[in-house]
Amino acid sequence: MNLAIIGHPIAHSLSPKLHEQWLRASGLFGRYEAIDAAPDELSTLIEAMRDGGWDGFNVTIPYKEAVIRYLDELDDAAKLAGAVNTVYKRDGQLIGTNTDGAGLVQALMPFTDFTGRVLIVGAGGAARGIVQALPTRNVTIVNRTVERAKVLADTFGVAYTTFDEVDISRYDVVIQTTSVGMDNQSTPLSLEGLRQNTVVCDIIYRPLITPMIREAEHRGAVVVTGVGMFVGQGALSFEKWTGVKPDETIGKKLIEGLLE
Numbered sequence: 001m002n003l004a005i006i007g008h009p010i011a012h013s014l015s016p017k018l019h020e021q022w023l024r025a026s027g028l029f030g031r032y033e034a035i036d037a038a039p040d041e042l043s044t045l046i047e048a049m050r051d052g053g054w055d056g057f058n059v060t061i062p063y064k065e066a067v068i069r070y071l072d073e074l075d076d077a078a079k080l081a082g083a084v085n086t087v088y089k090r091d092g093q094l095i096g097t098n099t100d101g102a103g104l105v106q107a108l109m110p111f112t113d114f115t116g117r118v119l120i121v122g123a124g125g126a127a128r129g130i131v132q133a134l135p136t137r138n139v140t141i142v143n144r145t146v147e148r149a150k151v152l153a154d155t156f157g158v159a160y161t162t163f164d165e166v167d168i169s170r171y172d173v174v175i176q177t178t179s180v181g182m183d184n185q186s187t188p189l190s191l192e193g194l195r196q197n198t199v200v201c202d203i204i205y206r207p208l209i210t211p212m213i214r215e216a217e218h219r220g221a222v223v224v225t226g227v228g229m230f231v232g233q234g235a236l237s238f239e240k241w242t243g244v245k246p247d248e249t250i251g252k253k254l255i256e257g258l259l260e
């Protein structure tokens with residue numbers, strides 16, 4: 001198996017460690033490289049995959065949309081997300097999918113059956129990828145720029161609100177998708193009134209414990225860090241390429257160890 005992640009910058013990507021552990025644990029020979037690609041190298045890399053030089057790619061910032069024009073087909077997840085994080089081959093065709101949202105849903109499955117209300121914080125590309133994958137439309141989007149919340153909400157037939165109006169006590173699951181918290185200082189919204197046992201998930205994993213996760217834990221919430229989504233999306237990509245379901249528990253332990 002010749003696998004890689006393509007992005008820029010890519011030096012701090014944890015994907016090579018995750019996938020190389022899974023390759024070894026699955027008894028598969030192979031490698032998973034991090035390729036720091038310039039924009040004009042994208043098409044060459046994709047052609048190399050077509051010619052058999054690579055078996056699969058992850059695609060990350062800033063190429064999740066730019067890669068689409070070089071692929072033969074997108075699956076529904078990629079179409080709905082408007083972005084590709086995984087490229088695999090079927091019958092000689094290069095297919096783009098997006099495992100980010102489904103990876104997060106998989107990470108949340110042990111804690112919720114998604115029968116309650118879900119609050120999505122943020123309305124950018126990450127939020128879109130998640131909303132399209134949720135197994136419920138009992139969803140509300142809250143965003144700083146309310147117009148963006150409305151556009152995303154209307155696309156998927158869900159509700160939207162503002163930070164001023166949101167009542168956090170109404171939700172059973174809260175998913176934080178913005179970049180707020182990466183500085184380890186700020187939270188995008190107040191958790192005042194959060195009910196105990198609400199599932200609170202932040203997709204940020206650097207820092208591993210964001211201010212929001214820390215406060216949610218303090219208030220008795222069930223917290224899921226960004227490692228859940230990271231490992232979940234990786235596992236779904238690995239399965240597409242190899243046909244093997246990797247062990248997410250060992251993946252999670254490895255990544256948490258590297259981030260602590």
Ligand code: ATR
Pocket residue numbers: 121122123124125126127143144145146148177178179180188
């Ligand atoms: P991504 O692909 O990571 O989702 P994006 O499409 O640029 O990136 O979206 C960034 C999200 O983070 C948006 O929801 C953005 O809110 P706006 O639509 O109002 O810009 C949110 N965001 C970024 N910085 C923020 C901040 N300081 N406070 C609140 N929300 C912020």
